[in-house]
Amino acid sequence: MAFVWVFGSIVFRLFVKNYLPDVPVVTGTPPVSVLVPCHNEERCIEETVRRLEQQRYPHFEIIAVDDGSVDNTAIILRRLQKEFANLRVITLKSNQGKGTGLTMAALASRSEYLMCIDADAWLHPDSIRWMMWHFQSSPRVGAVTGSPKVRNRSSILSKIQVGEFSSIIGMIKRTQRVLGRIYTVSGVTVLFRKRALMDVGFWSNNMLTEDVDISWKLQVDGWDIRYEPRALCWILVPETLKGIFRQRLRWAQGGTEVLFKYFKSLFDFKHRRLWPIYLEYSLSLLWCYCFLLTVMFLVAGLFISLPPQYTVRTLLPGFTGLILAGVALLQLMTGLLLDSPYDRSLLRLLPWLIWYPAVYWVLNTVVSIVAFPKTLLRKRSALAVWESPDRGLE
């Protein structure tokens, strides 16, 4: 798959026609509603709103959705409303989850275009303009996803995630855009067409990853989702192992839920462009369980005598380690070179980013193995409500 991402990214960079050299001029500047769902965000919501007010887009409103917060989020939002005339506040009286919060905000929004960001995300001043251009280029565009960049880089875990967000995830989205369908928008920075959301019934309230679910809903309904690497959004990532594990477990469970939910739609030939994404995710999951089987054989071999074809002497790669290391390096360097124009400090992190493949593969393997049975056992009707995320070192 590394070669798929590398080659696809290069094709995207060289041949995808919607590549403009400068910030595009948006005809008519239609109004945009920026939706900021929050739950107990007293630490970061004020800074996020102040940063949003610096957007270089002329017509926008900010809708903050206070979803059952028990801290001072509501008080801070009321104070900010006195300062900023374009700030509106929706309060959900009980914790309903991000999906429901966004749906209620969509109901209250005055604009046809809905920009959804997280409460701790800082949007680049030109992000909306970079994204709006896509909607005006085709009426079939239902959503445009931006490019999240990691802000907190104090620890090695966060530095490794810089590599992941800045290169690998970007490469995957570029390739999927070339192939025609995207696995998921980045829920932290995405611009939707409200009509598209209405046609698919807005966000689900029982899916752990509402961004993956809405992406598949839109694409199954025939809408196009685009990726704009120049629409930057600065985010905070977990800096503890527990925090990363919880986050990745939720992502893996969400991905598996989507696999099950949209399985039947794949039998329709008009959804053939979703087949490669579905296949890639399924094969990755299968690989994780094959790895688990290998580990089990290794451990069993320490206690009992196994037939030669099942004997595993070591997990460390031998000669093939050279191939693995070379391919990983090629993938990482390609991603860094493609993304370095948007983040000057990226290449300085190379000594730490080199470990990204090893950490990513091991962590995501463990997470995928744990997530699959958890998803099977999870009640479908259970609401996906808020849990406090890890926002880095404090």
Next chain:
Amino acid sequence: MFLRELEFNDGVIINEPDLMTKSRLFTEWSIVLASWALWLVVLRPLLVVFLWALGVRAFYIHMVFLEGISNFDLFLRGGLCVVIICLTIAAWTLYDRLRYAGQYKGVSRGLAENSYMGAFFRMTDQDVRRIKQGKRVDVYFEKGQCICVAVDDQEENVRGFFAPQRLDMHFEEVRRFNVKEKGEW
């Protein structure tokens, strides 16, 4: 534009190693050093080949004596896979360009009108307009998948329906009100 703006002193990047305890710093650096050592061991054959550019003997030892060239079919199959991958993506992109280039794909399905929104949430047009005009909106979730929306401390609330796990009930209401639902592409 991007290169000028994205500087560290812009206040966007957070890089404060002082926030970490000494033991964590020591542990992290130890891991980085040990991991680099492991990385170099894995890459050693490649490093040897590059360092000894004219080292035919080194090449022979690694590629023949240490089973490298005997896996020639591995390289052949691997290379073939890479070529097939690249050709597939290139062919797919070319097909898209030849098939769809210059075509204005699809007609617009229209905007998200108040009538459609109202039918979806079982509210009237006026209700939707009231909610859109509100600066402070409170939403209560009641039994029977009902929602109650209070707008700007007004006395009269808006009542609606919200059942995201039963979208068929929402769209049935849309059809009942004879609102133009989805267009065709």
